[in-house]
Amino acid sequence: MNRHLRPPAWARPSLTALRVVLALTLLLGLAHPLAMTAAARLPGxxxxxxxxxxxxxxxxxxxxxxxxxxxxxxxxxxxxxxxxxxxxxxxxxxxxxxxxxGNLGPQSVVDAPPTDRGPGAPSLLTQVCSRSRAIGEREGVDGGRPYCTEGGVGAVLGVYREHGATGRVTRVVSLNEPCPVRPFRLRHAGAPVECARPGEAHPRAAVTAVRGGAPARPAVPGDAVTASGSGLDPxxxxxxxxxxxxxxxxxxxxxxxxxxxxxxxxxxxxxxxxxxxxxxxxxxxxxxxxxxxxxxxx
Incomplete structure (x- = not known):
């Protein structure tokens, strides 16, 4: 007789799924939230x-x-x-x-120049440099830090050599200082340093960051010039x-x-x-x- 009360074969998978849904609803939708609420009332x-x-x-x-x-x-x-x-x-x-x-890493040292498609964007290095300079002025301390120019951008040169990667230096461009800005360094490796001409790309230049004379331990701490991963760190x-x-x-x-x-x-x-x-x-x-x-x- 029990055999005649069993649900038909076609309905059994649906009934099994329904039982699983009910069990998980009770466990995860009721028991777990109540347990977490109770734990949240504990001292500390x-x-x-x-x-x-x-x-x-x-x-x-x-x-x-x-x-x-x-x-x-x-x-x-x-x-x-x-x-x-x-x-x-x-x-x-x-x-x-x-x-x-911001999803920018240590290799982000060259600013993206403005184009017809957008206004461009500062590199992570330039963001750090500009923030450090502004904080230094606000707090009355030296805002300089390694690889930053006095103007608050990344001190990065694009170096061209006679044979591509080797040979004498034939041209040097200060990649983050657009013309008519005077470059932070007048000469590098025997060649004059140029400002960056608007619209000119430098894919063949060797990107070279210049440390400069800033102290190894800047007066402005690192957390003052870098964002946290969430952007919400208090x-x-x-x-x-x-x-x-x-x-x-x-x-x-x-x-x-x-x-x-x-x-x-x-x-x-x-x-x-x-x-x-x-x-x-x-x-x-x-x-x-x-x-x-x-x-x-x-």
Whole structure:
């Protein structure tokens, strides 16, 4: 009799699939979310589980300690009363809906010149050089770094030789300095250095980066001039925070010791004592500064 109650053969695969769907729905759609919610309420996890939201005195959400954000005016200029974050390649910058990296590597040293198809784009080296120069001017330190010109572009030459890869140097072009800019170096390997002529490509030139006389350890830290992989990192290095302390203290009307104490309070050490490097959460640091010494119109 049980044999007559069994579903027909054609229906059995569908019923099996239905049972699998129901089991997975209960496991992954109900049991797992409830278990994760319960785990998120454990001590040490409960503060970050809601998203690390930062609110102002009126209770309005102003940001998250888990996501970096820009502290700039409407024109994109850094607000001097705030610690500045790392650069960001996420959308127009720190866009949580467009998390991304710049996808440029160490070989990106020659700027893409403007053409009829587009405005061109700076190489990673030129981005680093220009950022370092701007930060140096803002913080009152030497913004120079190896392989950068004083003008803030990559110090890169295109070197032509008599026999292609060998022989005497017959022509040298400063690839990132378009005419009529005066090249950062007048001569190289016995040949005069030319500025880059608009529209001229140099596929046969040997790309040669020039280290220059900048110190091996620049005053501007590396994280200040390079973006994180996500573009949303809320952290900066303690070295970059120290570089900005005097400016922020002066703009806030605070003494340097008070600001340094705030920086230390928002510094996290290495994970498990050995992994990674100490970091400063620039978002929570700026929020604490606003509570202590708010700046009108910032």
């Amino acid at each position: 996890l409960r503060d970050g589980a809601p998203g690390g939201l930062l609110t102002d005195p009126d209770g309005r959400v102003r940001g998250s300690t888990l996501l970096g954000q820009s502290f700039a005016d409407e024109d994109g200029e850094p607000l001097p009363a705030f610690f500045q974050p790392r650069p960001s390649s996420a959308g127009a910058g720190h866009d949580a809906s467009a998390s991304a990296a 952290h900066i290095s303690p070295a970059y925070a120290r570089l900005q302390t005097a400016r922020v203290a002066a703009r806030r009307g605070l003494d340097g010791a008070t600001v340094r104490e705030l920086v230390a309070a928002h510094t996290t050490g290495r994970a498990l004592g050995v992994l990674g490097e100490p970091v400063v959460n620039v978002v929570s640091l700026n929020a604490a500064l606003d509570r202590l010494a708010p700046v009108r119109g910032a």
